[in-house]
Amino acid sequence: MALQSPIPVRDVSFRTLRQSCSNCSLRELCLPVGLDQDELKQLDAIISQGRPIKRGEALYRAGEPFRSLFAVRLGFFKASVISEDGREQVTGFHMTGELMGMDAISSDHHTCDAIALEDSEVCELPFTDIETLARDVPALQHHLYKVMSREIVRDHGVMLLLGNMKAEERLAAFLLNLSQRFAIRGYSAMSFHLRMTREEIGSYLGLKLETVSRTLSKFQDQGYIKVQNRLIELVDVDSLKRLLNSCQG
């Protein structure tokens, strides 16, 4: 089975999503689907409600002791590892409904920085509590394995992108991936605001910021997209998809 998309769309894992569009109680946030009322209540008791993180602030940093997973309730984050000589590798961008911090379980310490790229809000999920509850709630246990597995699959997609694709393909994959993820969340798939700099895009895609800029301009010249600073409008999605199919299916 070939990957449908080089950066697989991550399912919205937690109920955060639905809630962020309504006015329901905070209690119902950050909970996995498929639990009954009683189980939800138990989970509610564990999860800390919406903690705000200002734009530019770190939710956590590499090296800090691991205590909790975090579900993005609202906003936008980047996760990145910094090498000793100061170069940054962005390992992912995380939006509403996505879970962060799973890399920290292995060593009980965070291995990357999580930085808010806009004013955001997260639910904190203390891991030992979640783990304990998961023993009594198989659906929760399985959900956690699935979410972690999905992260692994996503990372393999990025490895494919970094190892095999060229600049145009990477950018096309990136834009299409963002588009899908916004669409799932009820935002426009055709027009969206980039929360990150060209440099951060470049870091994620293994390109320099100039190349990102040039390639975006090229896409615009070819009529594939319209770029206005960080506002992106997808004009010809099919052509973008064709860019991918040609080389990478």
Add this chain to the structure above:
Amino acid sequence: MALQSPIPVRDVSFRTLRQSCSNCSLRELCLPVGLDQDELKQLDAIISQGRPIKRGEALYRAGEPFRSLFAVRLGFFKASVISEDGREQVTGFHMTGELMGMDAISSDHHTCDAIALEDSEVCELPFTDIETLARDVPALQHHLYKVMSREIVRDHGVMLLLGNMKAEERLAAFLLNLSQRFAIRGYSAMSFHLRMTREEIGSYLGLKLETVSRTLSKFQDQGYIKVQNRLIELVDVDSLKRLLNSCQG
């Protein structure tokens, strides 16, 4: 905290390792550490004993339904995704004591091929059984989360390698990583046999086979290593490490 190594050494997750060096009962293989006698017995009941996979054979292929995780009891595997146009991205090499197939949990289907690069033997861990047992055995549950987390951290390391490092650094990282993993398993850290082709190395590292070959030759010319076909001898480990430190810590 900076990554110590761009490709973090994966802890040997299961007791496979210890056993593969002794003649103890197969029953003791493939089990996580930290369980008491009774728990071990339960696990033994679940795990299928050493299944042989011949060199070149697939343990599983992308698209196949997911039933079990596999622990390498003996041998050497590559895991790779194949894009529609036939290009291969090797996502990892797996040796004795390592767990494979975690990417399949998310979709109930395998997302990559696992091919034996030498005659090998695996333990099969039926996932639903493992999951059920994990509810009663917290240490097992936690161990699974940790192993999956470690895979995520490892993938981030590869992303850093693919996104930031140049050919020499990638190869140095690769050789040092292999060296460490062999050493942990009681084999020589200074001299080992590559199980994979230049092309497979290249696929993993995002390089063409010619570049892999050239770079190995260059390392040999510089007295860092000796290359004899697939036999590698590390002559000057410090220089290899220095190659990494300079650019990537």
Add this chain to the structure above:
DNA sequence: CAGTGAAGTTGATCTACATCAAGTCGGCGC
């Protein structure tokens, strides 16, 4: 609303690696 600094664009040049090509080497079957 003028001034400042960060973010982004665009051009010219350079280079690491890919590509193309022509070998050699090594293991295996006959």
Add this chain to the structure above:
DNA sequence: GCGCCGACTTGATGTAGATCAACTTCACTG
């Protein structure tokens, strides 16, 4: 032992993207 095929090496050349540099635009601050 001979011939064959896949793996590997090495050289010549091409090119995508990095690098260096100058400039523009934008957002924020006083």
